[in-house]
Amino acid sequence: MLIHYKCPDCGSDMKFDSESGKLACDSCGREDNIDTYPKEFMSQEFAEGEAVEYHCKNCGAIVLTDADTVATTCCFCGAGVVLADRLSGNLAPLKVIPFTISKEQAENAFVAWCRKGLLTPKGFMTADRIKSITGMYVPFWLYDLRSKGEADAVCTRVRTYSQGDYNYTETSYYDVYRKVDLQYLKVPVDASEKMDDQLMDKLEPYDYRNLKDFNTPYLAGYIAEKYNYDDKELFPRVRSRVDTYVESYIKSTINGYASTSFRRKNIDTKPLNAYYTLIPVWMVSYDYDKKEHIFAMNGQTGKIVGKPPISSGKVAAWFTGVAGVTFITIKTIAWLMGGGI
Incomplete structure (x- = not known):
């Protein structure tokens, strides 16, 4: 089962916003809390065949995934979709750390x-x-x-x-x-x-x-x-x-x-x-x-x-610089010990 999250106001696709921590609509600016998002606005599309081929309900394009994918985007319209049938039973995650960096x-x-x-x-x-x-x-x-x-x-x-x-x-x-x-x-x-x-x-x-x-x-x-x-x-x-x-x-x-x-x-x-x-x-x-x-x-x-x-050139320059500093330091110490001051 493929899930789209639709904006209750304008019908555009919503996605998780890392800054607000909410579902956000780029079209009209609406934001919804994850836990209170109206479930009736979840658009669902059931898989065909062996659950590796889906149809995007936005544009009708086929969404192909490999067997491990549980969330992706439609390569034609960019809609974010979640493959809910791959998140059930013992494949259901218990926890998640949400994105905080956009x-x-x-x-x-x-x-x-x-x-x-x-x-x-x-x-x-x-x-x-x-x-x-x-x-x-x-x-x-x-x-x-x-x-x-x-x-x-x-x-x-x-x-x-x-x-x-x-x-x-x-x-x-x-x-x-x-x-x-x-x-x-x-x-x-x-x-x-x-x-x-x-x-x-x-x-x-x-x-x-x-x-x-x-x-x-x-x-x-x-x-x-x-x-x-x-x-x-x-x-x-x-x-x-x-x-x-x-x-x-x-x-x-x-x-x-x-x-x-x-x-x-x-x-x-x-x-x-x-x-x-x-x-x-x-x-x-x-x-x-x-x-x-x-x-x-x-x-x-x-x-x-x-x-x-x-960069091999930068590495060589760095080692040359370190060797030069070491040489100068040793030479200065030897000069001081020899009564140069």
Whole structure:
């Protein structure tokens, strides 16, 4: 079932507005709260065949989607549509973080980010080759976890002292034991096979104070996909990640020793809850030097991640400058020590 959100005043398409947090009509300016939008103005079109072909009720064009799409736009009239039949049952998201950054704000922020690249080519810094900026909701699982950890370690303290004509080094050994019981809330892991996991990880953190109960109008005007991996399939990944947090925490509690050698570490992480959540991301496609560079922006905070091209000339100049400063510094110190002043 394909859903359009129609303006009760003028009949135009409405979409979610990131600034107001409401359904908005660009034609007449009407705004509606997500929870109070009149359901009778939802235009619905049922799918044909295997639920991959829909008809846009605005212009009659066929809307083709792949099997993972849950929200998109008509490529002919631009209407934002939601594929509600792919958001039901166990595919229904529990939570959503709405977009708070508009497309215009995302583009301006990306241009400013490009211009700050000290080691990127000048042609890239102009930021005039943006091919597309696409707002999409990426499927994530947010995990609540409990981790219990135990560790045995041998630690040392070293004391040096002099007695008579001799210098002594005294090493004391200590058995150290740690036991921790920790909880981690809403640890995010992306559940889309199309997205780069490392890129998505770097978009953190998120402000969960703006976490909302899912409602389909949040998707109007954006692209969204359903998850490819369920919470059980992704649990080994989040467990590995959290285990490193626990290990780091245990190490941080052992202070004041010259050395620490662990004899045994045991970490047991178990899931408490998992929330299927849609996270807002602006995907930026940038064409530079006959290559397409992909960047991602957190649609809530504006944080940008990706690998920009590097100018070999700027890198060489930077290292030359660093080496020059180092040489001047050493030479000056040597001159001062030689009695130059």
